[in-house]
Amino acid sequence: MLPPPAREKTSVNRIVLAVVFAFGFPALGLSQVMIWTDEASSYAMRAATAASGAIAALPFGAVLGWPYVLSACCVWACLHQFGRHHRALAGLIGAITGFTVAFRLLGWHATDTLVVFPLSALLGLITGLGVWRIAYGGQAWPRPRRA
Secondary structure, three states, X not given: OOOOOOOOXXXXXXXXXXXXXXXXXXXXXXXXXXXXXXXXXXXXXXXXXXXHHHHHHHXXXXXXXXXXHHHHHXXXXXXXXXXXXXXXXXHHHHHHHHHHHHHHHHOOOOOOHHHHHHHHHHHHHHXXXXXXXXXXXXXXXXXOOOO
């Protein structure tokens, strides 16, 4: 049985911030993982590339990631409409979206599937949970009472 959904509705500002996070975090995370795990370059070269990669990842995330973010937002809107916007479902939607991105980019026959598929699913899971946290805050957790 799933825990109860967030008690309150979210605001437009939180939705916009959550969508910006959904575009930025996976692209930034994946670019940094690819840069820092590259064994062919030196540490100084990786640091310089990581800084420029952070700047370049955000526009690429918006340009290449919009179909995935749009579909995840549609699923999220449906869950929100029916009052099923649970933390666990947000993580599941994120993980499925991350897996879909990896499959679309690589297919089944790529050599890095054992690394990229779990990494993309993990980034999607973290993104889904982050979007849920931004959109609904700490509403589902009981707030401590002050004495």
